[in-house]
Amino acid sequence: MGFFLRSSLAIVKKDLRIQFRQKSLLLSMIVFALLIQVLLHFSFQANQAALHHVAAGLLWLPIFLSALLGIGRLMAIEEAEWNWEGMWTAPVDPGSIFFGKMLGSLLLVFLVEWVSVPLFFILFNPPAPQSLPLLIGCLLMGTWGYVSLACLFSVMAQASRLGDLLLPILLFPVSVPLVLAVVRLTQIALFPTMPGQEWVWLAVLGAYDILFTLLPILLFEYLLEV
Amino acid sequence: MNNRLLLWQRVLGWLALLMVAADVYFVFFYAPTEKYMGDVQRLMYYHVATAWNAYLAFGLVLIFSILYLWRREERFDHWAASAAEVGVLFTTLVLITGPLWARPVWNAWWKWDDPRLTATLILWLVYIAYLILRASIEGQRGRRIAAVFGIIGFVDVPIVHFSVQWWSSFHPQVISSQGVNMTGEMVVTLVFTSLAFMVLFFFLLLARVNLEKSAAAAARLEERLYSAD
Numbered sequence: 001m002g003f004f005l006r007s008s009l010a011i012v013k014k015d016l017r018i019q020f021r022q023k024s025l026l027l028s029m030i031v032f033a034l035l036i037q038v039l040l041h042f043s044f045q046a047n048q049a050a051l052h053h054v055a056a057g058l059l060w061l062p063i064f065l066s067a068l069l070g071i072g073r074l075m076a077i078e079e080a081e082w083n084w085e086g087m088w089t090a091p092v093d094p095g096s097i098f099f100g101k102m103l104g105s106l107l108l109v110f111l112v113e114w115v116s117v118p119l120f121f122i123l124f125n126p127p128a129p130q131s132l133p134l135l136i137g138c139l140l141m142g143t144w145g146y147v148s149l150a151c152l153f154s155v156m157a158q159a160s161r162l163g164d165l166l167l168p169i170l171l172f173p174v175s176v177p178l179v180l181a182v183v184r185l186t187q188i189a190l191f192p193t194m195p196g197q198e199w200v201w202l203a204v205l206g207a208y209d210i211l212f213t214l215l216p217i218l219l220f221e222y223l224l225e226v
Numbered sequence: 227m228n229n230r231l232l233l234w235q236r237v238l239g240w241l242a243l244l245m246v247a248a249d250v251y252f253v254f255f256y257a258p259t260e261k262y263m264g265d266v267q268r269l270m271y272y273h274v275a276t277a278w279n280a281y282l283a284f285g286l287v288l289i290f291s292i293l294y295l296w297r298r299e300e301r302f303d304h305w306a307a308s309a310a311e312v313g314v315l316f317t318t319l320v321l322i323t324g325p326l327w328a329r330p331v332w333n334a335w336w337k338w339d340d341p342r343l344t345a346t347l348i349l350w351l352v353y354i355a356y357l358i359l360r361a362s363i364e365g366q367r368g369r370r371i372a373a374v375f376g377i378i379g380f381v382d383v384p385i386v387h388f389s390v391q392w393w394s395s396f397h398p399q400v401i402s403s404q405g406v407n408m409t410g411e412m413v414v415t416l417v418f419t420s421l422a423f424m425v426l427f428f429f430l431l432l433a434r435v436n437l438e439k440s441a442a443a444a445a446r447l448e449e450r451l452y453s454a455d
Contacts, residue, residue, distance in 0.1 A: 149378075152374075152378070153375075156359065156363075156371045156374070156375060159363060159367060159368070159371055160359060160362040160363040160368075160371075161362040161363070162358070162362045166358065166359060166362060169354075169355045169358055169359075170355045170359060170375065172351075173348055173351035173352040173354075173355055173382075174352060174355075174378065174379065174382045176348050176386055176389070176390075177382070177385045177386050177388075177389035177390075180389045180390065180393055181389065184393075200392055201392075204385070204388070204389050204392075207385070208385060211381060211385075212378070215377070215378060215381065216378075219295075219374045219377065219378075222295055222370045222371075222373070222374050223367075223370065223371055223374060225367070225370065
């Protein structure tokens with residue numbers, strides 16, 4: 001287990017070092033998230049009256065879309081110059097390679113949220129959240145499951161002729177339960193609604209996260225093998 | 227081996243023809259007309275029969291995907307690909323017959339607050355994605371990637387089912403925990419239709435598998451032809 005995590009962390013360190021030296025990917029993801037927020041504002045006419053219904057979408061769609069593009073780029077680094085093959089020959093668990101790539105992507109998306117979530121509060125002026133811990137927990141858990149599947153599917157998409165176009169086609173239908181859960185949880189966290197229901201959705205999200213972290217770790221070697 | 231599968235395909239093909247023809251009698255003459263919905267309710271037999279067989283198809287995709295990753299025999303991949311295709315065809319039929327029935331009965335083609343409708347749409351999209359993935363990817367690595375998606379996709383199905391259910395609910399519960407809300411003739415018709423469609427399903431599945439086998443054999447011959455000169 002210690003060795004598994006150490007090899008994952010080595011990959012995280014490598015990815016973050018590249019990203020912080022280039023900075024272009026992280027900055028583009030943040031700018032992209034802001035742009036989506038602006039477009040959503042115009043297309044939903046998100047005034048105070050409409051906010052109750054569209055708040056969850058305004059919060060999550062920028063994150064989902066910017067994560068989609070960012071992870072595609074972050075995984076594509078390894079397609080070049082036979083990097084996957086290089087890592088595949090390393091004497092480590094292939095699952096730890098996946099876990100490392102996933103943690104790196106996760107940190108990147110968290111950094112995007114660090115900007116886009118406060119921007120959501122500044123731009124749309126919703127009432128102060130009913131439950132800040134629930135909102136933060138929902139952001140952490142929702143991002144986790146989404147990023148894990150995005151990383152797995154992005155390797156599949158990049159092996160195909162369609163490339164990154166395939167990523168949303170694979171990812172969106174499978175992530176529907178996660179979307180339902182985070183939308184409901186966000187609504188509960190932001191506005192006073194039915195109490196008690198949040199546990200159902202936290203359970204859905206928790207099960208989803210565990211399942212779709214373990215399965216990719218177990219199955220990743222089949223994607224790398226040549 | 228190959229000949230046995232072809233023989234089965236032929237037998238099942240004729241059987242499917244006979245059963246689906248006989249089923250027309252059951253659905254349109256034997257089964258009584260429903261009191262409130264009228265003749266449009268007869269769509270239910272086809273709707274439910276194709277839905278059950280679609281679930282069977284996607285279950286087979288899971289089983290053959292696991293078998294392929296485990297045993298690495300190409301034939302398991304053929305079965306998984308074929309089952310997914312026929313499953314998507316059947317799910318498409320479910321998604322067509324459902325709204326046709328819903329328009330007169332619910333006064334709407336589609337209701338997002340119906341969990342089974344939504345879940346079926348998501349299921350359909352997952353396996354459409356599987357087919358697009360398969361079509362855009364080649365070779366051994368492609369087959370392994372498809373198998374991994376076949377497993378992930380199926381694991382997602384029950385989660386979609388329950389989460390959409392908690393989201394809201396009002397599908398007709400024909401078979402509930404209180405028992406079956408149908409007359410005896412209706413039950414007989416539904417069971418017979420389901421069997422007829424199951425035979426049809428296996429015929430289509432075998433036809434696709436045999437086609438995959440021929441395509442693989444042709445590819446091997448072509449390879450030999452090029453490596454000879």
